[in-house]
Amino acid sequence: QLTDVLLSLENIEDPKDLTEKPLAGKTVLLTAGPTREAIDPVRYITNRSSGKMGYAIASAAQNMGAKVILVSGPVALEAPNGVERHLVESAKEMHAKTLSLADKADIFIATAAVADYSPANIADQKIKKSEDDLSLKLAYNPDILFDVSHQFPNLFSVGFAAETEHLVEHAKAKMQRKKLDMIVANHVGANKAFDKDTNQVEIIVKDGDHDKQISIPEMDKSELAFKIMNVIAENA
Amino acid sequence: QLTDVLLSLENIEDPKDLTEKPLAGKTVLLTAGPTREAIDPVRYITNRSSGKMGYAIASAAQNMGAKVILVSGPVALEAPNGVERHLVESAKEMHAKTLSLADKADIFIATAAVADYSPANIADQKIKKSEDDLSLKLAYNPDILFDVSHQFPNLFSVGFAAETEHLVEHAKAKMQRKKLDMIVANHVGANKAFDKDTNQVEIIVKDGDHDKQISIPEMDKSELAFKIMNVIAENA
Numbered sequence: 001q002l003t004d005v006l007l008s009l010e011n012i013e014d015p016k017d018l019t020e021k022p023l024a025g026k027t028v029l030l031t032a033g034p035t036r037e038a039i040d041p042v043r044y045i046t047n048r049s050s051g052k053m054g055y056a057i058a059s060a061a062q063n064m065g066a067k068v069i070l071v072s073g074p075v076a077l078e079a080p081n082g083v084e085r086h087l088v089e090s091a092k093e094m095h096a097k098t099l100s101l102a103d104k105a106d107i108f109i110a111t112a113a114v115a116d117y118s119p120a121n122i123a124d125q126k127i128k129k130s131e132d133d134l135s136l137k138l139a140y141n142p143d144i145l146f147d148v149s150h151q152f153p154n155l156f157s158v159g160f161a162a163e164t165e166h167l168v169e170h171a172k173a174k175m176q177r178k179k180l181d182m183i184v185a186n187h188v189g190a191n192k193a194f195d196k197d198t199n200q201v202e203i204i205v206k207d208g209d210h211d212k213q214i215s216i217p218e219m220d221k222s223e224l225a226f227k228i229m230n231v232i233a234e235n236a
Numbered sequence: 237q238l239t240d241v242l243l244s245l246e247n248i249e250d251p252k253d254l255t256e257k258p259l260a261g262k263t264v265l266l267t268a269g270p271t272r273e274a275i276d277p278v279r280y281i282t283n284r285s286s287g288k289m290g291y292a293i294a295s296a297a298q299n300m301g302a303k304v305i306l307v308s309g310p311v312a313l314e315a316p317n318g319v320e321r322h323l324v325e326s327a328k329e330m331h332a333k334t335l336s337l338a339d340k341a342d343i344f345i346a347t348a349a350v351a352d353y354s355p356a357n358i359a360d361q362k363i364k365k366s367e368d369d370l371s372l373k374l375a376y377n378p379d380i381l382f383d384v385s386h387q388f389p390n391l392f393s394v395g396f397a398a399e400t401e402h403l404v405e406h407a408k409a410k411m412q413r414k415k416l417d418m419i420v421a422n423h424v425g426a427n428k429a430f431d432k433d434t435n436q437v438e439i440i441v442k443d444g445d446h447d448k449q450i451s452i453p454e455m456d457k458s459e460l461a462f463k464i465m466n467v468i469a470e471n472a
Contacts (some may be wrong), residue, residue, distance in 0.1 A: 010312055041400055047279045125400045136372040164361045188278055
C-alpha cells in the first residue's frame with residue numbers, strides 16, 4: 001500500500017500525522033515584518049508591523065509539512081524551529097532576496113508590511129537640524145508581490161491587505177492588480193492588528209471567474225494562521 | 237551626629253553605602269529612547285536608538301541615591317526598579333511631558349534621540365500607494381533640551397550629542413546653543429553606539445569661561461553610565 005511505503009520512508013510513527021501534513025513536499029516562501037527605509041545613518045521610516053502574523057503563518061505552514069523559507073524585516077521574534085530565515089532591512093533588500101528565492105517555491109505568501117516609498121536620497125552623514133521646515137523626497141519602491149506573481153505565474157500567490165477603510169473593496173482591487181490567487185484582508189489603525197496578538201480577517205479566494213469570500217472572526221494570531229494555511233492548502 | 241541620624245532614618249546597614257549615595261535628596265529627570273513621528277495610522281519616522289544608554293543612566297542615578305523620573309519613547313526595555321517612568325511616543329508628547337515635570341528636578345539629562353522633524357500633516361487614513369513619487373513635508377519639532385534649559389535655568393542640564401562627524405566641535409556648539417552645563421558626545425553610524433551594548437564618549441563640562449574635556453574609553457553602557465553620573469554628581 002502507498003500509505004505503508006510513505007510511512008516507512010518518512011519514519012512517521014503515528015499515521016494520523018500523515019493526514020495532518022497537507023503541505024508535505026511543498027515549499028512555502030513568506031515575507032514578514034516591517035521594512036526600514038533609511039533617511040540617514042540614524043533615522044528611518046518604518047511601520048507598526050510586529051511580524052507576529054507572518055511568523056505565526058510560517059510556523060503553521062511548517063507544522064502542516066511544508067518546507068518554509070522566511071524573508072523577514074527587523075522584528076523582535078525568533079525564527080520558528082526548522083524555518084529557513086533570511087533577515088533584511090529595506091524594501092529593496094526584501095525585493096531582491098525574495099525574487100532570488102521564488103523559483104524554489106510552490107506557494108508565496110506576502111505578509112510583510114513593505115514600505116511603498118523610501119527616501120529618494122540617503123544622506124551619508126546625519127542631517128543637521130536647522131530652523132527651517134524641510135521636505136523629504138520619497139521614491140516609489142519596487143513591488144515585491146506584483147513582481148513575484150507576474151514573474152512566477154505558476155506560484156500560488158497570497159497577498160495581505162491592511163486597510164483603514166473600504167476593506168473588501170480595496171482588497172479585491174489589490175488582488176486583481178497584483179494577479180493574486182488569494183488575499184487576506186484586515187482592518188488596521190489605532191488598536192487594530194499591528195502589535196496585537198489577535199486579528200480578524202476576510203479571506204477572498206479566486207475561483208474561476210468568481211471570488212469566494214470567507215469571514216474569520218477575531219481570534220489569536222496563531223490559531224488564525226492555521227485557518228489561513230488550511231484555506232491555502234485547499235486551494236493551492 | 238548627623239551621620240548617625242541619617243543612618244537610623246534610612247535603615248542603612250553599611251555606612252559605606254551612605255558615602256556612595258552622592259545624589260541622595262536630588263531628583264534626576266531623564267529622557268530616553270527614540271520618538272515615533274506618525275506619517276499616517278501605520279507608518280512613522282523613527283531612529284535606531286535602543287534607549288540602553290538612557291536606561292543605564294537612570295539605573296546608575298537611582299543607585300547613587302537620586303529620585304529618578306524617566307520620560308521614555310518606545311523601547312524594548314523594562315523600567316529600572318524604583319524609577320518613575322512615563323511612556324510617550326512622539327517628540328511633541330515627550331516635550332509636553334518633560335516640561336510638565338521639570339520643576340520637580342535638580343538635574344535634567346536628555347539622552348533621548350528626539351526626532352528633529354515630524355510630518356507636517358498626519359493622514360487620518362493610510363496613504364494609498366500610487367505610481368508617482370511624492371514628497372513628505374516635514375515640520376520642525378519643539379526642542380525639549382533648549383526649552384528645559386532656558387525655562388528652568390537652575391537645573392543642571394546635560395545633553396547628549398550623537399554625531400557622525402566633527403564630534404567635539406558639533407558637541408560644543410550644541411552645548412552653547414542650548415545653554416547646557418555638560419554634554420556627552422559620541423560617534424554614531426553603522427555599528428556605532430545605537431543598538432550596541434558598549435559606547436565610547438567625550439564629556440565636556442562647563443567650567444566658568446572654560447570647558448573641561450574628559451575622554452572615556454569604550455566600555456559597557458552600564459559601567460559608562462556610572463562614570464557619567466559621577467561627573468554629573470561632582471559638577472551639579
